Amino acid sequence: MKRALSVLAGLAAALPLAAAAQTPNGRDLAAACAICHGTEGRAQPNMAVLAGVQKEQLAKLLVEFRDGRRPGTIMPKLAKGYTDAQIDAVSAFFAAQKK
Numbered sequence: 795m796k797r798a799l800s801v802l803a804g805l806a807a808a809l810p811l812a813a814a815a816q817t818p819n820g821r822d823l824a825a826a827c828a829i830c831h832g833t834e835g836r837a838q839p840n841m842a843v844l845a846g847v848q849k850e851q852l853a854k855l856l857v858e859f860r861d862g863r864r865p866g867t868i869m870p871k872l873a874k875g876y877t878d879a880q881i882d883a884v885s886a887f888f889a890a891q892k893k
Contacts, residue, residue, distance in 0.1 A: 817879075817883075818877075818879050818880040818882075818883035818884075819883065820883035820884045820885075820886050820887025820888075821887050823876075823880055823883055823884040823887070824884050824887050824888060826872065827844070827884070827888075830868075831843070831844045831888075832844075832845075834888075834891045834892075835847075835888040835891045836891075836893070843893065844888040844891070845888060845891035845892060845893050846888075846889065846891060846892060846893040847888060847889060848889055849882075849885045849886050849888075849889035850885075852884075852885035852888055852889060853881050853882060853885040856869075856873050856876065856881045856884070856885065857873075857878075857881060859872075859873035860873035860874050860876060860881070
């Protein structure tokens with residue numbers, strides 16, 4: 795019984811860590827965007843600037859790419875791999891950057 799309680803206590807302590815590990819990190823996700831849009835959303839020439847754009851606008855565009863409602867060459871393919879939570883996180887990261 796004592797051992798079972800110890801195991802349960804260990805599992806309960808690990809739950810917050812597991813939840814934190816599942817929370818998307820916008821900065822980490824944004825690394826995939828750096829080649830075209832720059833590390834902080836200050837884009838290469840002829841690419842869209844993402845720094846300082848409203849979070850809602852960026853999220854809307856990414857969802858449209860992901861769901862096939864917005865045409866593109868690379869973005870629809872990249873966006874297909876993102877969940878709503880990841881899109882929210884990366885959009886928040888770029889919105890918080892200075893232009």
